[in-house]
Amino acid sequence: MIALEKAAKPLRGDVFVPGDKSISHRSIMFGAISEGTTEITGFLESADCLSTIDCFRKMGIIIDHSMRPSNGVPVITVHGKGLGGLNAPKDTLYTGNSGTTTRLMSGILAAQPFDCNITGDSSIEKRPMNRVMKPLNQMGADITSLRGNECCPLHISGGKTLRGINYRSPIASAQVKSAVLLAGLYAVGDTVVYEPALSRNHTEIMLTAFGADIHNEVATDGSAAAILHPGMPLHGIKINVPGDISSAAYFIAAALVVPGSELLIRNVGVNSTRDGIIRVLGQMGADITLLNLDESQEPKADILVRYSELSGGANGKFEIGGKDIPTMIDELPVVAVIAACADCDTIIRDAAELRVKESNRIDAVVENLKAMGCDIEATEDGMIIHGGKPLHGADIKTYNDHRLAMSFAVAALAAEGTTRIVDDRCAGISYPSFFKDLQSLL
Incomplete structure (x- = not known):
């Protein structure tokens, strides 16, 4: 108190x-599924973002913390393994209090060849996950709520072939949009997410910098559209948060x-x-x-x-x-x-x-x-x-x-x-x- x-x-x-918390989360996730190293300065070392680091370390990604010799600035280095480089975790992936980690990571894990479970603290176990489960399962994923309440813990079955979809989100949510777009990196065909209004677009900006073919536009009905064309490999970059x-x-x-x-x-x-x-x-x-x-x-x-x-x-x-x-x-x-x-x-x-x-x-x-x-x-x-x-x-x-x-x-x-x-x-x-x-x- x-x-x-x-x-x-x-x-x-x-x-x-x-x-920025949103950018810090994404810098770890996108760096992990990119080829080569991603160097991050200004990273938010908070409980939520450290949960993201912990999850990707459990999937075999080496993430270093060091000081830049010239000026003593902290640097996080992610040694990426490419889109297909994650390993099956030995334990349940624990996301703490982080909804961003839980939802965005679900989009990546939906396309992996291995099974895994995700859960978080008591707050995460009450937050709605069907908003990402629904579109990801439409893409061919197999994600279930282990308690049958559309909340964590989640079980994600591996080895599924994903296909791109046109998804109309009922809410403007960067977490929903990002989860679908990340799954779209692994899908057959284009992925388009429509929103009533443009939610935060850090995913689109950052994925473009990593080399993805992605952009925003205004649809004919006035909704905001994020459009991803898969097939481009991601490459590590330098990020100043x-x-x-x-x-x-x-x-x-x-x-x-x-x-x-x-x-x-x-x-x-x-x-x-x-x-x-x-x-x-x-x-x-x-x-x-x-x-x-x-x-x-x-x-x-x-x-x-x-x-x-x-x-x-x-x-x-x-x-x-x-x-x-x-x-x-x-x-x-x-x-x-x-x-x-x-x-x-x-x-x-x-x-x-x-x-x-x-x-x-x-x-x-x-x-x-x-x-x-x-x-x-x-x-x-x-x-x-x-x-x-x-x-x-x-x-x-x-x-x-x-x-x-x-x-x-x-x-x-x-x-x-x-x-x-x-x-x-x-x-x-x-x-x-x-x-x-x-x-x-x-």
Whole structure:
């Protein structure tokens, strides 16, 4: 448990956040099934990403951790074995709390010549896996839920011939899209995934860099399509992982809710499929500026944030929904905290996906903000936040969800009295040094 008080002074300074979690996961997976070595700098050494490393080591991939002699920068080196180079694991592949590891790896394992089992912690064993099982089985895979509940543990039978499909995902999900595209690398014929809106496209960007024939386009019906032509071998590359915008979001929020604050968050990934929080908060009146923008491959920039009095415009209401949701799904808990401090009503809709994350984030956010004095109500696909009511300290339940722990650390900075966050250690799932970095600004 960690106890936090209202910020006694403005937050000022420079902040560096850890590497992007989505890109870090993919760099290990794609490097493992590529020919030659992949060198990764900026890798996020969090519990989730270390689970990915552990799984691929169990399948015979050598992954080294070293320091670059010239400047002491940590380097992860993946010694890839090509698309057909994985070995059968001796034990069940354990993915910890990582939905990305579980779902994306299922796409790769669906095409292997060996049988294997995948499971994770108690949270993973409750999260829906049928969203990847269904399209992968349509491709010819044989994936079953060992408990018959469409959740982990999963059994994947080997030796199956996969065929490319045109799959229309009912939700915009990078994990679903990526699992199908990774299986498509091994399939006979093209694989196309259609989504209602373009989800984060790190898989398409990175697979292109590794040598795959893949691209995005807008379909005739307006949906987003990712198209993969198989048959191209993957080759190892060098990857510099930018800072994770999902981690930067907590410092963006902290600067916005603590009067007089000004923070510069350096080297953050600002991919257009991930930067919804910047665009949406800008519409609410947030003073956020991108500096030193680099748009090569994965766009990155320094983010300058100044304290701002946020509002909903002339009618005092602000809505977040539609195509903005996939671009900020992981940031919605901390956006709710910001909304609680804003001088307006904020409606978050089209975000039912929050109910099947590491926790039920809709109910958990509402429960915790209510405990702090916020006027908030849950809806089936989001929440309605009546902002501007003073917050006070409370005991926060994290439900072992890293994003709740960090979001309510920000809320504590704007609340009178003491806020106690139960099981703050879960922040290590994505940001091991978060509380240390936050304390350095107080």
